[in-house]
Amino acid sequence: MQQLYAVVLAAGKGTRMKSKKHKVLHPVCGKPIIDHIVGQLRELDTAKTILIVGHLAESLKDHLGEQVLFAEQEEQLGTAHAVMQAKPLLEKEPGVTLVLNGDHPLFTKETLAKMVEKHRSSGAAATVLTALLDDPTGYGRVIRRTDGSVDRIVEHKDASEEERAVHEINTGTFCFDNQKLFAALALVNNDNVQGEYYLPDVISILKEQGEQISAEVISDSNEAMGINDRIQLAEAEALMRQRILRQHMVNGVSIVDPANTYIEADVTIGPDTIIEPGTILRGKTQIGEGCHIGPQADLTDVTVADNVRIKYAVIDSSQVDESATVGPYAYLRPGTRLGPETKVGCFVDLKKARLGKGAKVSHLAYVGDAEVGEKVNIGCGAVTVNYDGKNKHKTVIGDGAFIGCNVNLVAPVEVKEGAYVAAGSTITDDVPEDALAIARQRQTTKPDYVKKWLENRSK
Template sequence: MSELKVAILAAGKGTRMKSDHPKVIFPLCGVPMVQYVLWEAAHLSPLKPMVVIGYKGEQVAAVLGEQAEYVWQREQLGTGDAVKKVCAQLMEFSGDLLVLYGDTPFISAQSLQRMIEVHRQQGAAATVLTAELSDPTGYGRILRSATGFLTGIVEEKDASIEQRRIKEVNTGIYCFSVPQLRPVLAELKPQNAQGEYYLTDVIALLAAAGKPLATVQSEHPEEIMGPNDRKALARTEAKMRQMILNRVMEAGVTVVDPANTYLDPRVKIGRDTTLYPGVVLMGETEIGANCRIGPYTQITSSVVGEGSQVYFSILTNATLGRDVEVGPYTHLRPGTIVENRAKVGGFVEIKKSRVGVNSKVPHLSYIGDTDIGAGVNIGAGTITCNYDGLRKWTTQIGNGAFIGSNTSLVAPVKVGEEALVGAGSTITKDVPAHSITIARAHQTTKAAPPVLHVEKGEGENSYRVTIKSPTPEVRLYYSLDGQEPTEESLCYEQSLCLEAGTVLKAKAFKEGWIPSKTVSLKIGE
């Protein structure tokens, strides 16, 4: 059996998309459109496919990477010119060439395999995949002889009125015998309205040369459909999304609200898992069996172990073990590992950290660059201070430790096994195992500053001054000589009559409290 090489035409701009990016890399359900075609091509041949790139081809190559070989068509002169450039790189190849398009994401390996088999069984120089459409507008029409043999293909812009009535259309997908294709490619000329080299003209040239031709009519015409503008892209996205949802539901997954559930085709989900409304699963995410995901949860390139539940949360490049609970409003950032039966609760953010078996970070915490052992409880409001303005530092918390609420762990720091850290502590040094550590300042209470109220007195330079305190049961002391008031100073008992220019200082004192701030006023100013 001859070898098969696949060529995917992806050089066009996609003008109607009105974009600065090539059409073939527009995402469908999180995956570039052309990627779907590459996946199907991989089922047909072990040889690396060739992708013809042109308009901003470096973007296409960057997206696809090492999956393909690349052929540049820097000036878009039509499909015939593109295949010429492919064959120029296949000088030693004598097998078959399958020509596909990068903007047909629904094409299936099954349909293509059937076409290849017919091509080889009939020993055809070229085989065309056709489709019968009720509305063939926009497609090239299949031309046949009176006996039904394929004689050529005419593009709609070049078709006569009679030819436009033909319902059988060219899908643009061909299988060629490369040795028989090369001579006729050399004969191609741009004799059409667009000045391009049509690959469709190859069929007429082969027929005129008496070469055997074959056709295979697609059993699934929808497979040849591809979007040409943003509205069609939205319809294509909706159809692809429904196909993905159907696949997972047929595999035993419950999707409560398919209209509001969004899955990447690479996602794998175990049976008896339930997806609630608002779930978005992207990348190479794997969800185990018997999980509950959502509502309103986004998971990207993460692993969720069997029996876990995640709701109202965002996970990116995270790994959850079995029977883990996450949410609500939890953000697990790249590098996070949550082991079996652990819990990460509401308004918790974790980055590049491990939460050990049976440990809990229940609420209102930030954990970064931290290793948390098994059976640890992290109190509400705990944060790991992992960044000093220059670099990140790690925190280690041993098995069975208990971290009290509103604790700050200033990294680098270690908390030993079974250690208890008191609530409100700021930990800057290592905490020994099996210890109780409290690191917070002694609580103090300070009196509020006195309030001075000044009124004009009876004399020309006389003023009446009252001193009050917002703090009840305080003693008010004052000075008139510029000195700081103490409990040895004058005690305020009634309003004062003071001359202009006098410097009044007042302070409040209360037993067991810190004295208030001193209030100073120059009378008359």
């Protein structure tokens, strides 16, 4: 089978985005636009993927690194001119070249693979990916002959009224016989309203040379959507989010209210998990089987094992082991790991803390830079005092220890296995195994003090 190559056009300024960031680096469902495209091409196993860059080229090079090859278009003189910049890297290669725009994140692997297969099986010199739109305004029209074959592509600005009445549009995505592509590109001129070198003109040139041109009509026209401004960015986000949610539901995940659930592209979820409204799952989050997530759970790069319950919580770069419960109103910051069957309750803040199996921090506590053993109970208002103004220090609590309410553990400090710390204590020294530590002012009670004080005030 012939090798497959790809040329992705991303040299334009994207002025309608009104942004200092390159257009294709804006995210859709948690991933930059260009990452969606490069990811699909990786799935197609392209031998070379060449990104045509121009405006803000360095930011694209920094972002993609060695994932692609780069060719620079110093002047933006049109799409044909852009593809020509890949000539030194591709001209002599036999095979098939897929050309697509860098601002089309909604194409699926299946659509692109089907197009490539159509091109290979037809023996055509070029294949156009087309779509049927109710309102084709602004798009180049695909003009067919009476036998259904593709005759030419006419840009909207250059089209006649009769041609503008055609609803089949060019998606800007093509397959070419690679060597015939570069031979035809040399013949493209800029005799048009915009004074640009249009890639679709290659279709007319190949047709005039007697070559066969085929077309593949996309089954879902939404995939053909390009992004030129923030409005289209939001529309693409909504379309991709629906696709993501639908796939999770097909895979056995219950999503109570899809209209109010936000799941990014790289999230994985096991079957029989329930996702409640208001939940946002971001980044590389992985959810196990039989979990109940939400309502109002915001998870970023979190690994969640099976049968976990999380509600009204924010969790970032942490791990939650099987059968743990989190929330309501808990905050787990990076580096936290909750062991099996742990409980983290309301208004608890954890940072870089490891909780052993069955440990409980039920409410109103801060545990940071801490290692907490199995079946430890940390009471209401407890704080690991981990920061001395310059450095962070570690607290270690052994298995089975009990930390009373309103305790301050001034790190570095260790409460050893089975020890108890009395409520209201401020602990600065290690507590031995099975000991009781009390560190508070002895209570003094003065009888009738208030009565006498009020009498003196009234004089």
